[in-house]
Amino acid sequence: KAGVTQTPRYLIKTRGQQVTLSCSPISGHRSVSWYQQTPGQGLQFLFEYFSETQRNKGNFPGRFSGRQFSNSRSEMNVSTLELGDSALYLCASSLGTSGRAPETQYFGPGTRLLVL
Amino acid sequence: LAKTTQPISMDSYEGQEVNITCSHNNIATNDYITWYQQFPSQGPRFIIQGYKTKVTNEVASLFIPADRKSSTLSLPRVSLSDTAVYYCLVPMNRDDKIIFGKGTRLHILP
Numbered sequence: 691k692a693g694v695t696q697t698p699r700y701l702i703k704t705r706g707q708q709v710t711l712s713c714s715p716i717s718g719h720r721s722v723s724w725y726q727q728t729p730g731q732g733l734q735f736l737f738e739y740f741s742e743t744q745r746n747k748g749n750f751p752g753r754f755s756g757r758q759f760s761n762s763r764s765e766m767n768v769s770t771l772e773l774g775d776s777a778l779y780l781c782a783s784s785l786g787t788s789g790r791a792p793e794t795q796y797f798g799p800g801t802r803l804l805v806l
Numbered sequence: 807l808a809k810t811t812q813p814i815s816m817d818s819y820e821g822q823e824v825n826i827t828c829s830h831n832n833i834a835t836n837d838y839i840t841w842y843q844q845f846p847s848q849g850p851r852f853i854i855q856g857y858k859t860k861v862t863n864e865v866a867s868l869f870i871p872a873d874r875k876s877s878t879l880s881l882p883r884v885s886l887s888d889t890a891v892y893y894c895l896v897p898m899n900r901d902d903k904i905i906f907g908k909g910t911r912l913h914i915l916p
Contacts, residue, residue: 694849725906733850733893733906780849791838791857792897797849 692717694783694798702804708769711801715762715783721745722764723795724756727778739764740786768803776805810894815911824881826910828894831875839870839877842893844909850893854879889914 695714703709715722723746724736735748739758756766762783768775779802782795812828830839838857842850854861856868856877867880881888893909 732908733844735905778847782849790836791855792840792895794852794855795850797851800847800849802847 694781694796696779696781696798696801698801699799700802700804702806703771704806705771705773707771708767709771709803710765710767711779711781711803713764713766713781713783713798715764715781716796719783719785719796720762721784721786721793722758722762723782723784724764724766725780725782726750727780727800728776733780736766771805773805776803778802810896810907812892812894812907812910814908815913817913817915818884819915820885821883824884824888824912824914826879826881826892826894826912827876828879829876830894830896833874833896837897839868839874840895841866841868841879842895842906844891844893846890850906853892884912884914886914886916888912 694716697712713722721740723738725733726736727733736750736754737744737756738746739756742758753769756764758764778800780797780800782797784793784795810828810830818824838855840855841853843853844850854863854866854868856870858870861868869878891909891911893906
């Protein structure tokens, strides 16, 4: 089974621009979560989508948004880019079923965004 | 809400057993403890998960004492390729949303 894929892998933008990142989950997975990773802040949760609906949200400004399509693929968008948005953006997928134990999240390789 | 505390970094040598302890004093009754591993420029990878006592898989063991206020990830006979960041996670709310902390940077020396 193919793993989680993310495109593009690398991206360079300038301040004020906007960017869209894409994530294709493992086949059959309905939950997609997005994380931002920086050296200073570590791995921070952005949001989670399940069945095309945002199910959980982290503490990021409204410039960060996302969506999920009917095939579970997800995109995240960052508008009005700032220098501090330079980071590795990771996407993780899981089945999305609720149970007693947290589900295992399967991470993609990430998109490395550099804002100049 | 359960918050985890683990050492920022650790060094060990090839062939040694490495134990990384995580404290989670406010763990809730139904919370599980999950560990992930992350290599540079890659996404985290699930290692092991447990609720109480001991869990073992082909990669690691997880020891959880009776009070569940801490847990210890044990990596048997580490190699250079075990150099990575190890995250201890406990759900932060009733939605079981998993929050990653800063993790423990493990450096294996030859």
